[in-house]
Amino acid sequence: MSTLPYTIEELITVVLAKSFKDGEVGFTGLATGGAAALYITGIPLAAMEFARQTHAPNLTILLAGWSINPVFSEIRELPSAEFDSGLQNLPCEAQMETYPGPYAVRRGDVDFGFGSGVQVDRAGNINSTCVGDFNKPKVRLVGSILLPEHMTCFRREYIMMPHHEVRSFVEKVDYVSGVGYPGGDAGRQALGLTMGGPEWIVTPKCIFEFDRAAGQARLRSIHPGIDPHDVLNSTGFAIDTDGIPTTQAPTTEELAILRRKVDPHHALIPHGGE
Amino acid sequence: MSTLPYTIEELITVVLAKSFKDGEVGFTGLATGGAAALYITGIPLAAMEFARQTHAPNLTILLAGWSINPVFSEIRELPSAEFDSGLQNLPCEAQMETYPGPYAVRRGDVDFGFGSGVQVDRAGNINSTCVGDFNKPKVRLVGSILLPEHMTCFRREYIMMPHHEVRSFVEKVDYVSGVGYPGGDAGRQALGLTMGGPEWIVTPKCIFEFDRAAGQARLRSIHPGIDPHDVLNSTGFAIDTDGIPTTQAPTTEELAILRRKVDPHHALIPHGGE
C-alpha cells in the first residue's frame, strides 16, 4: 500500500462515506486497541464526518452509542474509555444519559452501524462469542454484546474486519452472534427478521456485498494494489474474483477534505503523506 | 358530631394510623376540592404522619405518588396541583422525576393506598368511570385512572368514601374500575390476581371490612354517635349491624399529637376545639 498516495484507511473511509445518505443516523461503538479500534471506531467516525462535510450535512453520528453529533474539531485522540468524564465533556449536540435513551433502536432509528467479530461467514453471520462448540469452546470470547441488535434492529450493518484471513472468513461461523442472510432474504423473513442485515464486509483487502436472494457474500471491489489471488487465498468460502472492479480511489480533493477538515489532528485514522 | 370532643376526620385519621405497620409504604394521590380532597389526601396524609410520629417511624409516605417523605412542618395547606413548582419545592427525602420511578409499583413496593369512586359495591369493586351502561352512559366520569393498579398491585387498599349514600353503596357497580373480591379470594385468584385488594371502606358513618372467603363487605365499626339504622339506610347492599362495635375514639394524648405535631397548621384535616 505504501506506493499509493493514500492509506488503506483513507480509501475505505471515503468509499464508506459515499454510501451514506443525507439524513441517516450512524452508530459506532467504542473499540479499543490497534486495528479493532481503527476499523470499528476510527474509520467509521471519519467516514461519517466526511459525509457530513460533503454530501450529507444532516447525517447524525452516535459516538459510542451515546454522544450525539460530537464536535470533531475537539477530538485530539480516539477516546479509549466509553464512560468517563473525558468523553462526557466532549462538546456534542445531545447525550444519552439513561437507557432507554433519546433514540429508539428498535423502532429503526439507526440506519447503519459497524460491527465485527472473530469470524464472519458466507451468509454474513458474525461471531464474537466462541470458537468451537459453544458448550465446550476452544476459545471463549466476550459474548454477543450488541451484535444481535446491530444485525436486526439497525437498518443495515457494515461488518468491519481488520484482519482478512482464512480463519476469520469461514464457511459457517461457530456461533451466530449477529445474523446475516441464512437462506437469503426469504430465510431472514422466515426467522421473523423484518429489518436490517449486513450491507458490506469491509477488509484491508476488499469489500464484499451480498446477493440477498441467495444469501451469499460476493465481492464488490478489490482495493488498489491487492492481488485477487490474495483475496481468494484469504477467504475461507468460495468467491469469484472475475471482473470485480477496483475499489474507487479517493480524489485529491477528497483527501484534502479528509485530512484538513475531518481529521485535522490525525486522531481518527492514519493518513498518507501529502 | 358536634357534641364529640373531636372531629370525624380526627377519629378516622387515628383509626387508620393504627392499622399501618412500621416499615410500610403508603401511597396517596392528590385529590382536589372539598370532601374528596379530605378523604383521599388530607386524612390519609394525617394518618400516615401520625403513624410515623407514634409507632411507625419507618413508614414511607408517597405524597401525590412522587414526593417521598415530605417534611410535614412545611405544609401550610393541602397542595392543589400535582405537578407545579410549589410541590416540587416542598422539602422531602426523594422525588420521582420520571416514569418508571424510584419505587416499583408492580413488584409490590406499595403496601397500601387510598382510592375512591362514585360507586362501591358489596364485593368491594369500585367505579370511577361511568354510571349506567359503559357504551351509553347516563353519566360519564373521568375513567379508571390508577384504580386498577391500586386494587391489584398495592398490597391493600383503603376505599375512602366521603359520602355514604345508597346511590354510592350499590349491590353491583356499573363499571369495575378497581376490582374487589368477586367470588371471594378464590374468585380473585381465578382472575389471575395474586396480590392486593380492598382492606376497608371508610365513610363518615362507619368502617367496613371484608369477609374475603365470601367476598363480601361487612361492618367493622360504626362511628360514635351514628345510629345503626342510618348506616343500614345509607347502604344499598345488605349488611348486618348487630353487635358491631363503635369505632374506637382517639385518646386525649392521641388528639394532642395529631393537633400539635402532625398537623400544627391545620392544613390537612379539620380539628375539634381544644
Place this chain on the structure above:
Amino acid sequence: MGRTSKLTSLQEAAAIVKDGQRLTLGGFAIYQRPMAFARELVRQGRRDLTIVGVVNAIEADLLIGAGCVSRIETSYVGLEKFGLARNFRRAAEAGTLDTVDYPELIAWDRFRASQEGIPFWPCTFLGGSGIVEYNKDIVPFDCPVTGARLWAVPPAAPDVVVVHAVMGDEYGNVAFHDRKMLPQSVDITHTRSCDTIIVTVEKIVSGREMRKRPDLVEIPALRTTHIVEVPFGAHPTSLLGIYDCDEDAFRDYATASGTPETFADYLDSTVHPPGGHAGYLEALGVERLLALRNVELPA
C-alpha cells in the same frame, strides 16, 4: 451543503395532522399541554381524530368540544381542580365519542411498547376489570413461561406526537428541564414512540446555545420532524418554571364548556378570531401574560 432547518409555522405544522389520524398531545393532566397547537387544529377544522394519551385534560376536551375527535384511548379525562371535562362527558354520553379505557400505568406503557418496537405490552393484573370487559383491543393470552393468564395490551402507535417544550434549535434539538416532573417525563416517552414528532417551543435558540447542556437535550434533532416557536404555547396550562397556570382562563374554559352553546361562543370568541396564536396572545394582553411568568435570578 448546509444543514436543513426544521423551523415551521404553527399552521404548517398543524396541517401535518390529517383527518382520521391517531394523535398524541404531550403533557400530563393540566400541565404543559400543547394548547396553541390544539387551538390551531380547531381552526383548521380537523375531524375524526383519535386521541391517544395517558392522563388527558383540557387539550382533549377542547378538541372534542370542537368536533375534531371521534375516539379517545386514555386512563382519565378531567380538569383536576377545575372539575369534569364537560365536552368529553357530553360526547361520551351522546355516543358521538368512542371511549377506550386503559389503566394509568398501562396507558403509559403503551408508549413504551411503541418506543421498543414490541407488538404488545404484557400485563398481569387486568382480570375482572371493566377495562378488559369493554376494551376489545386488549387480547387475553396464556403466559408462555408460567401459564398464567395475561393480557396483551396494544402499543399506543400514534401517527403524530406533539409536545410543548421550553427551548430548541432550528435543527430540532430540544432541551428539557434539569429537574423533571412527570409531565416532562411523559413528553420524553411520547417523543420516542412515533416517527412524526412536532415540537412547539417557547423559544428557538442557536445550536451553540443548545450545546452548553447536551445532557438536557432529550429530543435530538434526528427524532424531530418539525419545530415551531410558539411563546406561551401551553396557555392556559402551565409550563414548569416558565409560567403558571392561568387559573382565570382555565375557569372561563370550564364554565364555557358547560353547554354546547356557551362552548360554541367560547370557540368563536377565543379560538377563531383572525390572527391565530398571535391574536390569541394579544387578546389576553401583556399585563396578564407577564403576571403568569416565573422569574428567578440567573445563575
Place this chain on the structure above:
Amino acid sequence: MGRTSKLTSLQEAAAIVKDGQRLTLGGFAIYQRPMAFARELVRQGRRDLTIVGVVNAIEADLLIGAGCVSRIETSYVGLEKFGLARNFRRAAEAGTLDTVDYPELIAWDRFRASQEGIPFWPCTFLGGSGIVEYNKDIVPFDCPVTGARLWAVPPAAPDVVVVHAVMGDEYGNVAFHDRKMLPQSVDITHTRSCDTIIVTVEKIVSGREMRKRPDLVEIPALRTTHIVEVPFGAHPTSLLGIYDCDEDAFRDYATASGTPETFADYLDSTVHPPGGHAGYLEALGVERLLALRNVELPA
C-alpha cells in the same frame, strides 16, 4: 420511637449473599463496579453464585477466578482496553462455568421485566441467533396479537443487587449523579429489580444533607436493605467525577489473571491479607489513592 438505621459493615452486608444465589453487581463494563464488595465475597469464600448482568467485566472475572461462580447470564464479559477476561475464559473453556448469553439490550430489559413484575420481556429479533439456539431459558411463542414469532425472555430475577454509589444517608436514601451516564443508569434500574438491595457508598452523609437535592435520590430508603460506607469502594474501577480508573492496578489484575497460579498469588497478596478493605487501601497507599481523585472547585 426512632427511625431504624440501615448502616452495616461490609462483612455483614456480604454475608447477606448466600451460596447458590443469583447476584447482580452494579456498574457497567469497567465502570463503577462494587469491587470492595466483590473482594469481600472472595474473602468469605462464597460458592456457586449465578452472576446476572448486562455488560460484565473485572467484578465477574474476579469472582469467577476465585471460584465463587458457577453460572453467568450476560451479554459480555471482558476488560475493554485491558483485554479479555481471562478467568472467565478459562472457566468457560474448562466447562466449570455455565455461560448463558443474552443480547445487550435484552440483558438490560430483563431487569426492567423484574422491575415491572412481568413474567417475561417480549422480544422480536432473536430468530437465527446462537442466543436462542443455546439459551433454553428463552421461550419461543406466537404473538397473541400479530401471530408473528416472538421470544419470551425471562426476567433477571436477582436475589441480591449490590451497587456502589457516591453518597447516602444511614436510612438508605442514596443520591446519584446529576449528569448521568449508562453505568449510573443501569445501577438505577438494577436497584428497582430486586427486593434485597445493598448499597456501598463513598460517604455517609446526614439526612439533612441529602434533602438538599431530593431529585437526585434515585434509591429511596424504602428500597434499600443495607447501606455500607466504603471509600474507594469501586477501586480499581472508576467512579464518575470522584476518582479515575487505577490503570496500573487494572493492568496488574489483567496480568495476574493470565494463569491460575499467578491469579492465586494475586488473591493471596491483594484480597486475602488481613484488614479487609481498610487493609486493601492501606496497601495501595495514600499517594496513589489521592492521585486518582477528581477535584473541582465547589459551586
